[in-house]
Amino acid sequence: MKNEESKSQTMDKRTFEKIKVLDFTWAGVGPFSVNFLAYFGATVIKIENMSRPDVTRTNPPFKDGIPDLGHSLYFSYSHPVKKYDITLNLNHPKGVDLVKKLVLQADVFAESFLPGTMEKWGLGYEDLRRIKPNIIMFRTCSHGQTGSMAKHPGLGFTLTSLAGFNTVMGWPDRPPSELLGAYTDLVAPLFGGLCIIAALDYRRRTGKGQCLDFSQHEAAIQFLAPLVLDCAVNGREPNRGGNHCTHAAPHGGYRCQGDDRWCAISVFTDDEWRAFCKVTGHPEWTNDRRFGTLLSRKRNEEELDRLVEEWTRERSPEEVANLLQAVGVPAGVVSNAKDQREDPQLKHYRFFRELDHPSMGKLGFYHPPGFKLSGVAPEVSAPPVLGQDNEYVCTQILGLSDEEFVELIQDGVFS
Amino acid sequence: MNHETMLACYRALDLTDEKGFLCGKVLADLGADVIKIERPGGDPARSVGPFYHDIPDPERSLNWFAFNANKRGITLDIEKADGKHMFSKLVETADFLIESFSPGHMDELGIGYAVLSRINPKLIMISITPFGQEGPYRDWKGSDIVVWALSGMMYVSGEPDRPPLSPSFPHSYFFGAMQGAVGAMVALCHRHMTGCGQHVDASAQMSLAWVTQPEFQGIWDIEKKIVKRSGRLRVRPGTGVRMPIVWQCKDGDVSLILSLGSGVAAANRALVEWVKGEGDNCDILDQIDWWTFSWEDVTQELADQIIEIFSRFFLSHTQAELFEGAVKRGIQLSPSLSPKGLLEFAQLTERGYWVEVEHPELGTTITYPGAFVRPTETVCGIRRRAPLVGEHNEEIYKQELGFSAEEMLMLKQAKVI
Numbered sequence: 001m002k003n004e005e006s007k008s009q010t011m012d013k014r015t016f017e018k019i020k021v022l023d024f025t026w027a028g029v030g031p032f033s034v035n036f037l038a039y040f041g042a043t044v045i046k047i048e049n050m051s052r053p054d055v056t057r058t059n060p061p062f063k064d065g066i067p068d069l070g071h072s073l074y075f076s077y078s079h080p081v082k083k084y085d086i087t088l089n090l091n092h093p094k095g096v097d098l099v100k101k102l103v104l105q106a107d108v109f110a111e112s113f114l115p116g117t118m119e120k121w122g123l124g125y126e127d128l129r130r131i132k133p134n135i136i137m138f139r140t141c142s143h144g145q146t147g148s149m150a151k152h153p154g155l156g157f158t159l160t161s162l163a164g165f166n167t168v169m170g171w172p173d174r175p176p177s178e179l180l181g182a183y184t185d186l187v188a189p190l191f192g193g194l195c196i197i198a199a200l201d202y203r204r205r206t207g208k209g210q211c212l213d214f215s216q217h218e219a220a221i222q223f224l225a226p227l228v229l230d231c232a233v234n235g236r237e238p239n240r241g242g243n244h245c246t247h248a249a250p251h252g253g254y255r256c257q258g259d260d261r262w263c264a265i266s267v268f269t270d271d272e273w274r275a276f277c278k279v280t281g282h283p284e285w286t287n288d289r290r291f292g293t294l295l296s297r298k299r300n301e302e303e304l305d306r307l308v309e310e311w312t313r314e315r316s317p318e319e320v321a322n323l324l325q326a327v328g329v330p331a332g333v334v335s336n337a338k339d340q341r342e343d344p345q346l347k348h349y350r351f352f353r354e355l356d357h358p359s360m361g362k363l364g365f366y367h368p369p370g371f372k373l374s375g376v377a378p379e380v381s382a383p384p385v386l387g388q389d390n391e392y393v394c395t396q397i398l399g400l401s402d403e404e405f406v407e408l409i410q411d412g413v414f415s
Numbered sequence: 416m417n418h419e420t421m422l423a424c425y426r427a428l429d430l431t432d433e434k435g436f437l438c439g440k441v442l443a444d445l446g447a448d449v450i451k452i453e454r455p456g457g458d459p460a461r462s463v464g465p466f467y468h469d470i471p472d473p474e475r476s477l478n479w480f481a482f483n484a485n486k487r488g489i490t491l492d493i494e495k496a497d498g499k500h501m502f503s504k505l506v507e508t509a510d511f512l513i514e515s516f517s518p519g520h521m522d523e524l525g526i527g528y529a530v531l532s533r534i535n536p537k538l539i540m541i542s543i544t545p546f547g548q549e550g551p552y553r554d555w556k557g558s559d560i561v562v563w564a565l566s567g568m569m570y571v572s573g574e575p576d577r578p579p580l581s582p583s584f585p586h587s588y589f590f591g592a593m594q595g596a597v598g599a600m601v602a603l604c605h606r607h608m609t610g611c612g613q614h615v616d617a618s619a620q621m622s623l624a625w626v627t628q629p630e631f632q633g634i635w636d637i638e639k640k641i642v643k644r645s646g647r648l649r650v651r652p653g654t655g656v657r658m659p660i661v662w663q664c665k666d667g668d669v670s671l672i673l674s675l676g677s678g679v680a681a682a683n684r685a686l687v688e689w690v691k692g693e694g695d696n697c698d699i700l701d702q703i704d705w706w707t708f709s710w711e712d713v714t715q716e717l718a719d720q721i722i723e724i725f726s727r728f729f730l731s732h733t734q735a736e737l738f739e740g741a742v743k744r745g746i747q748l749s750p751s752l753s754p755k756g757l758l759e760f761a762q763l764t765e766r767g768y769w770v771e772v773e774h775p776e777l778g779t780t781i782t783y784p785g786a787f788v789r790p791t792e793t794v795c796g797i798r799r800r801a802p803l804v805g806e807h808n809e810e811i812y813k814q815e816l817g818f819s820a821e822e823m824l825m826l827k828q829a830k831v832i
Contacts, residue, residue: 013608015605036597036601060710061629061637073633146765147761147765148762155674155747157670158747161661161749161751161752162750162752164753166668166670167754175647176661176751178645178646178647179572180627180628181628183626186625186626190590191788193597195421195445197597197600197601197604198421198422201607202793212789213791217762219788225783226482228758228782229781231755232754233781234467236465237755238584240583242577252560253560253579255578260643262579264560264581265561268558325555328556330555330557330558331561332565334569337640338635339567339570340627340632343624344551344552345547345618346621349621364636365632367624367625370590370591370621370624372547372615373602373614373616376601376605376613
């Protein structure tokens, strides 16, 4: 701990260095939202419970197949940042007391329980306000704090189809397909992080805190807004068009040389089409009545796709992408996990970073946010171990004596 | 009723095309004064459908409506000398500038970040591009499907017997636009400490690579194994057991991911009782002690039997029946909704999520998704429809920048505005 402190003193100013966050969130959306503060220097105290740790700690995949709390890749993925980690038993009055003491110092209080849970512990928004009038409380759950479904539990896995994303994934002749994992868990926190930081800025100017009722469903639907408008005014339901696009051809993923290797290609403009024909050795296609215009290409798309694939399947996806990009045609390897890790662009940004984890050793998927700032760098870190900072938070942040801390241990406040 | 917003004191200039609209839109939803700058005659993205009553017209693009609501709109040719000068004037008082040109384009025009930050050192410039401002792909062309492919998402989307799949409603860029918006807010807070703005470089590829999660990236890390697309079946990491998340029912799809453990044991038991109560044979499920049952106990053979029982049960019920029964029993089952289903979804209606926005020119109101957050002290959400072409030219150029009516006429004829 001492080393880290002296290191941070010599570093440049951290954006949120004066901001303290009490983070009761778990699973995907809450932690991902709070991470934006943690990347840029906020003091985040993650509060877990020994009998109910963050659910992602119990989710596979596990390193070396060891299904314990210290081996979940998901937890590492949702916490690639520095957070202090304490375990508190909130059914013990002294546990709740500790939280209230921390609230006095906190700027943001984040939670992702089902509505009503914090109130049961006497830690609802009104309770927090009495302790710290300008606190910002970020409350996130699937459906929001109000409404008849407020207390219905949800997961990103199912929220994805509830938000409408499945209706735009699939082939016209088959039922809707799936999106990888808990997709909306990666959409909603972008809105969540945004409004927490906006609320901090608002408080800086006005002195006012507030409670942010953040429904993950309502945030995720924002991405599909034009489809909602289309249905509302035109009565249209979205089509599943496979990889085709209404105003581009060729447009899709084309088979290349190798086992299950593909390249994505899209041709929107006449210039792109001319360049495409030239580079594929078919300059005659620009005058072909089947393919000369976008309209004709759309009419003969099946045949076109087949001919395009005749060219791509003789080449590696890298070669196809490089040849096409060199003449200004949008194309890119359909990256698998290996390609992704070796992608020169992601490497340039050091998107994947190898860090040492106390129980899992080196893992290479720790990451910064999806943006790079010219004036301040994010701090990427391996995740905290369950309860690793019980002593630090009590004695250094709350200023309790060693005796008081030991007494709390004996009272079972951390178990 | 409180009408205060969180970001009302800030102004953003928005030069983006459809790749970056969402960034300015969410700042505007939180109250920022976002001025969409279009080229004279209107932004090319006004030709992106769908359209109001399916009539393609620059003032009827629903895509434009959806992602430019709350913004004001002016026309300006930033490639002309007068246009550049006027743009520089606007930059003097702006907090944010959002753009999505190819990297280097603004520099070539002589209005890159280096120049603009001398005009206004507090300016925060947000660039939203397929691959970022640097690196080997900097000058690559990135359509939405290409970004989807290079992020890794495409490889694991779709059916095993078909090519990798991309969304029929392209939205790869939205991840970049949103990361750009968050980056803008971090830069804003940083500005309070240093007094200086900075350049936010948001990459759609990087933003979407993040979405591929440990099920894709982590398996590579620990097993050097490449995860493939598996259609409607989810391959459980570790044990490799395949089960659906989305299931067919009588009139559509519902989603249910089987979870195990004491936290969900009661809900699982309730589901079994429900199936049993309908007279379906589910002895295998009935014998399971859900409180101790774990994934180590689930072989593919058992999974297939569970799938068979659930599939039969779901197929004999409608979405509405299943959802109602699930809510009552605390089971995490949801209907798979289309936009129509969303518009009719009770919870969203009860919370007043949908907003009727007036479009006087069309003589109608249109239903929009409303606030993405409900703050107690401030409001978020849609206050006005997207701007018409050049709608706020007078307001901005005359009243704010002090151009005369004659000058406006001159600028219009010279196709500067």
